[in-house]
Amino acid sequence: MRKTSAVLATLSLAVLALTGCSSAPSYDGASCDRPSGSTGVAASVTADGAIGEKPDADVFAPVRASKTTYADLITGDGPAVVSASQGFVAEITIFNGATGEQVFQSAYDPSRSAVHTIDYWASLSPGLATVLPCATQGSRIVAALPAKDFGEQNSQGFGFAKDDTAVFVIDMVDVYLPKAEGALQFNDASGMPTVVRAADGTPGIIVPDSAAPKKDVTQTLIKGDGPVVKKGDTVVTNFTGVNWDTKKVTNSTWGKEPSVAAAAEQLVGATVGSQVLVVIPGADGGAATAVVIDVLGITSAPAP
Secondary structure (H helix, E strand, C coil), X not given: CCCCCCCCCCCCCCCEEECCCCCCCEECCCCEECCCECHHHHCCEEEECCCCCCCEEEECCCEEECXXXXXXXXXXXXXXXXXXXXXXXXXXXXXXXXXXXXXXXXXXXXXXXXXXXXXXXXXXXXXXXXXXXXXXXXXXXXXXXXXXXXXXXXXXHCCCCXXXXXXXEEEEEEECCCCCXXXXXXXXXXXXXXXXECCCCCEXXXXXXXXXXXXXXXXXXXXXXXXXXXXXXXXXXXXXXXXXXCCCEEEECCCCCCEEEECCHHHCCXXXXXXXXXXXXXXXXXXXXXXXXXXXXXXXCCCC
């Protein structure tokens, strides 16, 4: 803190043409409405095995899609992705729909699989912005992305022809909180910043005109009911830091990728779902920094 990721019905057609009958999920940062998806794409792929392990998957080629379409082969009962900047771990296998050949597979290893967001995945394959909203932890999703939604660079890199479709098998292994959730806590220390919150959880930090504390101060603003952070844990957080003197934001992860890092000493003992305010005195005459941290999860994913 101091430096303020089956059994199929027989197919009679030579080509399974998917026309994008999946409607896009809708989400408002608090709740989700995820349609059941396309029976066509669900019938084009089998994927057996436990969530998070390399699936025994087959694509019944050729599969072609004119629009991105998806279906949940397994619907998990864990938390949902309700924000484009919410962190989650997904394991992904990709096939060429024209041939059924596997062209990519992620690590399927908790110690190597990174925490990312919908915005991150959509920057690589735009169609995933349709596939991933409202997906729940524990789900296995199959999706068909036409070339324009797979991404031109991807298509070229994997040797796809112009009209080839990418078929994805996606396991939603872990979904972390989008913001702090829990009970508001009373703090009576004088001269400390006040924190306000937007609907999506983004904090605003109001720094008083009084002098900053001369020692580190930590306050729990919201107490979550999740697991306790221990020394050595890797935590998923969102944070915002404000310069005490200028009252301007110096750094923030909100609306970006969440932070994945070893738990700072001020977070040891906090519970997942908590929001913590930390004031760090300035070093060598510099200004103090007020940091608000939302503890969103504990992960086995590697810190960058």
